[in-house]
Amino acid sequence: MAKEKTFVEDVQRDLYDFRDEEIDFYRVDTGLTRDIVLQISEEKNDPEWMRDFRLKCLDIFTHSKMPPWGPSIDGLNLDNIVTYVKPKTGMAGKWEDVPEDIKNTFERLGIPEAERKSLAGVGAQYDSELVYHNIRAEVAAQGVIYTDIESALHGPYGDMIKDHFMHLVRPGEHPFAALHGAVWSGGSFVYVPPGVDVEIPLQSYFRLNAPGAGQFEHTLIIVDDNAKLHFIEGCSAPKYSVANLHAGCVEIFVGNNAKMRYSTIENWSKNMYNLNTKRVTVGENSAMEWVSGSFGSHTSYLYPMTVLKGDHSKMDYTGITFAGAGQELDTGMKVNHIGKHTTSSVNTRSICKDGGISNTRTSVVIAPNADESKSIVGCTSLMLDSISRSDTIPAIDVRNQNSDVGHEAKIGKISDEAVFYLMSRGISEEDARAMIVSGFAESVSKELPLEYAVEMNNLIRLEMVGAIG
Amino acid sequence: MAATLEVRGLKAGVGEKEILHGIDLTINPGETHVFMGPNGAGKSTLGNAIMGHPAYEVTEGSITYGDMDLLAETADKRAKAGLFMTFQNPIEVPGITVANFMRNAIEMRTGERVKLWNFRKQVKEIANILTIPEDYADRDLNVGFSGGEKKKAEILQLLILDPELAILDETDSGLDVDAVRVVSKGIQEFQKKEGKSLFIITHNAAILEALEVTHTHILVDGRIVKSGGKELIDEIFTEGFEKYIEADKAE
Numbered sequence: 134m135a136k137e138k139t140f141v142e143d144v145q146r147d148l149y150d151f152r153d154e155e156i157d158f159y160r161v162d163t164g165l166t167r168d169i170v171l172q173i174s175e176e177k178n179d180p181e182w183m184r185d186f187r188l189k190c191l192d193i194f195t196h197s198k199m200p201p202w203g204p205s206i207d208g209l210n211l212d213n214i215v216t217y218v219k220p221k222t223g224m225a226g227k228w229e230d231v232p233e234d235i236k237n238t239f240e241r242l243g244i245p246e247a248e249r250k251s252l253a254g255v256g257a258q259y260d261s262e263l264v265y266h267n268i269r270a271e272v273a274a275q276g277v278i279y280t281d282i283e284s285a286l287h288g289p290y291g292d293m294i295k296d297h298f299m300h301l302v303r304p305g306e307h308p309f310a311a312l313h314g315a316v317w318s319g320g321s322f323v324y325v326p327p328g329v330d331v332e333i334p335l336q337s338y339f340r341l342n343a344p345g346a347g348q349f350e351h352t353l354i355i356v357d358d359n360a361k362l363h364f365i366e367g368c369s370a371p372k373y374s375v376a377n378l379h380a381g382c383v384e385i386f387v388g389n390n391a392k393m394r395y396s397t398i399e400n401w402s403k404n405m406y407n408l409n410t411k412r413v414t415v416g417e418n419s420a421m422e423w424v425s426g427s428f429g430s431h432t433s434y435l436y437p438m439t440v441l442k443g444d445h446s447k448m449d450y451t452g453i454t455f456a457g458a459g460q461e462l463d464t465g466m467k468v469n470h471i472g473k474h475t476t477s478s479v480n481t482r483s484i485c486k487d488g489g490i491s492n493t494r495t496s497v498v499i500a501p502n503a504d505e506s507k508s509i510v511g512c513t514s515l516m517l518d519s520i521s522r523s524d525t526i527p528a529i530d531v532r533n534q535n536s537d538v539g540h541e542a543k544i545g546k547i548s549d550e551a552v553f554y555l556m557s558r559g560i561s562e563e564d565a566r567a568m569i570v571s572g573f574a575e576s577v578s579k580e581l582p583l584e585y586a587v588e589m590n591n592l593i594r595l596e597m598v599g600a601i602g
Numbered sequence: 603m604a605a606t607l608e609v610r611g612l613k614a615g616v617g618e619k620e621i622l623h624g625i626d627l628t629i630n631p632g633e634t635h636v637f638m639g640p641n642g643a644g645k646s647t648l649g650n651a652i653m654g655h656p657a658y659e660v661t662e663g664s665i666t667y668g669d670m671d672l673l674a675e676t677a678d679k680r681a682k683a684g685l686f687m688t689f690q691n692p693i694e695v696p697g698i699t700v701a702n703f704m705r706n707a708i709e710m711r712t713g714e715r716v717k718l719w720n721f722r723k724q725v726k727e728i729a730n731i732l733t734i735p736e737d738y739a740d741r742d743l744n745v746g747f748s749g750g751e752k753k754k755a756e757i758l759q760l761l762i763l764d765p766e767l768a769i770l771d772e773t774d775s776g777l778d779v780d781a782v783r784v785v786s787k788g789i790q791e792f793q794k795k796e797g798k799s800l801f802i803i804t805h806n807a808a809i810l811e812a813l814e815v816t817h818t819h820i821l822v823d824g825r826i827v828k829s830g831g832k833e834l835i836d837e838i839f840t841e842g843f844e845k846y847i848e849a850d851k852a853e
Contacts, residue, residue, distance in 0.1 A: 553655050554693040558703075558763060559681035559711035568706070572697025572742075 165211060167191060170315050177283055177318065182295060190304045190314030197308040204432045204461040204490070209378060209406045211312075272331060278324040279335055282351055285322040294322065297353060301384040301412045301440075309380040309408040313349050317382065320350035325360040327388070334363040334396075334582060350381045354395075358388040358416070366397040367585065377405045379430075385413035387421055389443060394422040398585055400592055401430035403459065408434045417443030417472065424580040425452040427464050428592050436494060438467035441475035441503075450479040453577040453589075456489030456521070457596055465494035465526075470503040470536070479510040480576060486517035486596070496528040499536045506536040514544040515573050517566070567597040604631035604684065604766040604797035605668030607652070612663035614651045620661065621647045623824040629767065631797040634814060636804065636835060639821035640843050645803045646690070648821070649769040652801070653687040654680050667767070682711050684766030688756040688773045694744040700755060701725060701739035704762045711763075728761045732788050750781040757788035767799040768792060774809040782808050789813060807839045822850040 170191050174184040199206065272279065278290060286294055304314040321337045337352070356362050366383075379401065387393045393413065401407050407430040415421045423437050439448040448468055456462045468477040483491040493512045514523040525542040547569050555565035571578070571590050578586040609627040613620060621644045629635055637645045650658045652665055654677035665672040670683050695703070704725070705716050725739045734754050744752050753773050760768055770789065774782050786809045792798055793813060804810065818834035819826045820843065827846045828834065 551693045556677035558707040561678045575697030
């Protein structure tokens with residue numbers, strides 16, 4: 134009944150698949166060598182320790198092996214990836230100063246409008262550099278630092294960055310962490326001082342814009358004791374014929390009695406290899422909340438990890454993944470319970486259609502001293518046809534006798550009866566299916582700020598339309 | 603626009619199995635038709651065939667509504683033309699509230715935006731008539747509803763979506779006395795409006811008491827074996843279907 138009339142990426146991605154002509158941008162040669170890393174370091178005017186760190190990472194990268202598990206990344210040829218593309222402008226404080234073509238791209242993504250709608254600051258990354266950065270006066274007045282990492286490295290927070298940068302995600306962990314350490318560029322640095330409650334969410338919106346360009350942005354967030362922050366990251370990339378790589382890194386440090394929420398909707402073009410590493414460490418009595426939506430990309434490896442270090446710390450993870458034709462999305466989360474009385478609660482949703490593959494990989498570790506800890510993981514999958522595939526791969530490692538751990542996996546499909554029920558009320562088959570899928574995703578969208586929830590529902594709609602002939 | 607429903611020589615079934623062996627039926631605007639008969643006689647099949655359930659295959663005959671050939675249309679188009687059906691087991695749809703669902707359905711059917719404020723007011727009024735709590739509309743569609751709540755929610759939809767011809771498939775089954783009264787009240791509200799037609803499948807006399815019934819049909823083994831007025835209902839409730847079943851067997 135459901136025959137494919139059009140490929141989603143042929144028509145529906147028009148909204149996001151625009152790119153500007155590349156004009157006199159600075160680019161390094163393709164492929165990764167010591168000279169290239171030094172060139173990047175020099176271009177960015179790195180402090181000495183950062184240059185040495187990059188070289189150390191390159192060394193680790195050249196000696197590392199690709200992981201023996203997970204979806205294939207054979208289509209990724211690192212010699213083809215231009216690691217660093219820099220727009221011709223530097224930082225701009227005012228919207229008027231941003232060049233016209235870059236501005237057009239952002240306008241079409243709705244960034245200034247989003248900012249007007251109660252967002253505290255915009256650090257939008259165009260290729261590998263922040264080109265537009267603004268933070269509302271009242272947030273800065275609270276002592277909150279929100280800037281690009283490059284400038285922060287040379288400012289009063291240079292030492293703080295040195296003490297935290299890739300201390301949580303170590304370059305030796307996997308090849309892409311090492312690669313990231315060697316060629317990272319752009320990203321955000323946020324520091325929320327003790328006791329500061331940042332009431333409005335901070336947002337960073339970045340995207341890729343050059344064929345074959347990898348993006349290695351680094352997000353470093355430090356939320357001090359008794360502080361509170363909501364950070365939103367959203368990505369949308371245009372599509373290209375060459376394989377694209379995204380190997381970003383997010384490190385978040387949450388102090389004691391603090392609260393952090395990290396929300397993201399990622400919508401990569403369908404040739405993207407998205408090999409992203411995100412991690413947080415949470416102090417005593419603190420709470421971490423993840424809200425994560427993964428759309429697009431050719432292949433994704435994404436498992437945000439939480440280290441519940443402090444006693445009575447807790448974590449909530451809500452995530453959704455949508456895999457369509459030709460996509461293999463390997464997503465999930467990891468949590469390590471270290472402190473006593475720590476709790477984690479995980480709710481993942483995955484949707485696959487047109488032969489898409491979605492794997493939900495979760496890992497829960499309860500350390501010997503993490504007494505009286507609790508973890509509950511629920512994974513629900515919705516398969517929209519019989520040629521798609523969905524797997525749940527849980528790992529649970531409990532090292533004490535007094536903790537409580539649960540895992541539940543469910544898989545379903547849309548029943549004809551449900552579709553008929555909605556159709557009998559005057560809703561078309563296409564809309565009925567989209568409605569059911571949006572409803573399935575509601576546990577995630579209701580956690581997002583309104584404009585992101587709307588965008589996510591639009592994405593679901595776009596992915597759904599075209600499946601019915 | 604209210605129109606006349608015409609069913610001619612309808613044969614239909616599920617898979618290989620023919621359930622309806624030739625049904626003729628005319629429902630004019632303003633008429634209320636009650637369908638009675640033993641379990642398995644084909645009452646629900648007839649309702650589903652008219653509404654366009656994909657699992658029920660029509661092998662012969664025609665169904666028209668005004669000048670629309672319903673068999674050529676999918677269920678949503680039939681709904682847009684003015685048809686509606688309540689379900690015996692309404693489907694639970696997580697993540698969509700009853701209110702949003704109804705608003706979407708109206709907007710998709712009419713192509714016009716529904717004003718939120720007026721809509722909330724209308725839902726509130728009807729909820730009051732049906733003596734159902736207002737927060738009903740803010741709960742996910744049928745999710746966690748009791749059997750009675752689901753049936754009431756169907757009647758709420760009937761009154762909000764305001765079709766021309768409503769098929770009520772055992773909307774009263776499994777309800778306690780109070781719930782039957784509420785459901786019956788909702789149906790009366792619908793019936794009061796000009797030109798509305800009803801196709802009621804029921805085993806329950808209580809729900810019919812307060813309704814104006816213009817036609818009664820007795821279905822046995824996929825055929826209408828007897829048609830009449832409201833008096834036929836009384837006959838069935840005093841004497842049962844036996845006489846018609848015997849007659850059917852004798853044929």
